[in-house]
Amino acid sequence: MPAAAGDQMPPTQSICMIGGDGETSYARNSRFQRGVQSRLTPLVEEAIADLCRAGVPSQLCVADLGCSSSPNALALVSAAVEAVCRRLGNPSPAAERSRPEISVYLNDLLDNDFNTVFKAVPSFLEKHAGAEEGGERPLVLVFGAPGSFYDRLFSAQMLHLVCSSFSLHWLSKVPQELVDGVLINRGNICAGKTSTPAVTAAYTRQFEQDFKLFLASRAKEIIPGGWMIFSMAARPARDFASQPRRLLEFAAEVLQDMASQGMIASEEVDLYNVPVYTPCLEELRGAVELEGSFEVARMESHEVIRSHGDAKQRAAALRGLHDWALVRHFQQVDHIGDEFRGRRRRTSVGCPRR
Template sequence: MREEDSGSIRFIPSSLSDGEEGDKHGNGGKTDMYPFIGAFSMTGGDGENSYASNSILQRKVIEKARPVRVKSTKEMLIGLDFPPCVKVADLGCSSGQNTFLVMSEIVNTINALCQERGRDPPEVDCCLNDLPDNDFNTTFKFAHFFCKTGKGLCFVSGVPGSFYSRLFPSKSLHFVNSSYSLHWLSEVPRGLKGNKGSVFMTGSSPRTVYEAYLNQFRKDFSLFLRSRSEEMICDGRMVLTLIGRNARDPLYRDCCHFWTLLSKSLLDLVHGGIVREEEVDSFNVPFYDPDEGEVTEIIRNEGSFKIGELETHEFDLGQSRDEGDYMLGRDKSGEREANCIRAVSEPMLVAHFGQDIIDTLFTKYAHHVSQHSDCLRKSTVTLVLSLIRK
């Protein structure tokens, strides 16, 4: 892009779903039972413990989903006969450079196909969405470089708001991407009081805990699809990646599952007299890792989208490490994985337990990672879906 063609940057507030009052997560203000939900966001800034500095795993997930995203982008452009303006949304963009990896890939794919077919490149409207407390400032530090790397005009905007609500005008979106965001729920499910000593679910959790999490995911994902169906044009494309699980006992999570290790680390602090047991029992993460069957059932029942592709890739939190960490031993690798989980959970943990326990908690976490570094039985996968608006 020529210097005089550099794209513009704007910031657009978003309304909540259906005009109803609610909190910033679009859950109708239901944060009284779990007030730490109001603090949900990735750790901002670019410091040692920030999301921007600890999102290597997410970057690798973006790269792994690239073939599906490139194919979907080309199909969208050809199917819509090369529209003069293409509106792209990245939902749950978080902060840092990863967001522009996706946008650069989409823009480059569009430009390359236009050149191949002898078409003028379209203007591209790149909309970055996350919750209002997201650190958009760190993300927008990279926007100028992004706008200068492509051909044609690119416009970048921030759209704060929950993607479990309407965010854009009707029939305005051509392409939607969401990477590693949809496993986060709008709220902690009700009915988890029997889930003692765990921040998520384990094999010892009552089956009602699984049912509560599944029902919340079904409600949230259906709302996400319904909201996007109103915003996307016919034959628009959507590519979603999220953490899922292998189809087996729905309560099973392996010994080195990241939330299992966080639960163990918190219980260490209970045994050390640093945290009260009832504090741990009242903390549950707003997270769910569906299997393929649950995802496809919800998509088909909602009815607005056709499934183009559905891939599963093995998930390993060890991918959060730098390649050189393997040469530095288990302790260094454990620190990397602990930092990855800290970056996505620290604001909620601080809101519930206070800042003073955080360093000790993740020192414990890193130790548990090092003890389970040879764990081969993984219960988690990454799901990659491409969807077509009917």
């Protein structure tokens, strides 16, 4: 998408989950994310109720940012459509009686497997088509919106509701200091418990820059009085040592072991970092208030427990999330995947809690 005149081009977001329906695909390894996403459904319903207080608008635009390619892609927009249908079933006196239209926009990066997403659209439309007892079903239209959500994606004041589930902890890029080798994040592949203060500061700056771009872009695209609802991975406190053990720490340990055995170059492991950042609640609230475009209606943290399954399933889940980066950096991943699976059989990993 060309930059608007006078706008500065933001960094390029470069994270895509594994597409298709194979063993290591995100579609088959996103059950945990589905559970996290389900927490947003009541908030989506609350937002629709607020938007329809004076009756259902003739047109509603809803977007899911970072939809990926799993069955989760249509879950939140489906909840929004159902909430509108319930309002039509019990219309207020001021409600518009003509059939409303709901435009649904599914966003992710250009390399996302949109083919898998759109194969599910016919059944989604069938579910929401036809007449409902006591009210009329809206006309639902589905569109793809490829591009980085750290840039503008939609026309000004176009969207009524924006949702994003478990995507915003992915940064647009690894901090440049680590890419250039100015900083070495030895023993870690993200801002971890044992990362140096310089490394965690670089990750924090990247998050602040990216999140500001995200908020500023959405502020231009959402109508006055519109809603934005999102969830992301987080840490319990500002101290990075407060983070529970995560799959990324396990991956870092496997890569370090492989380097010590000469299976991969230790220099390559030292330079391998993942563009992910988990802010604490205080950081997140501060970033929203500093940017200034949005009023925080509600901000909550939840502990969630991940069921890792057996060794094969856990290794597949890890590859579903990180194959894109492993391939780019190490060129091949099958032997790394075998190590993940073998190590998982021998190691018990604590459940991440958010």
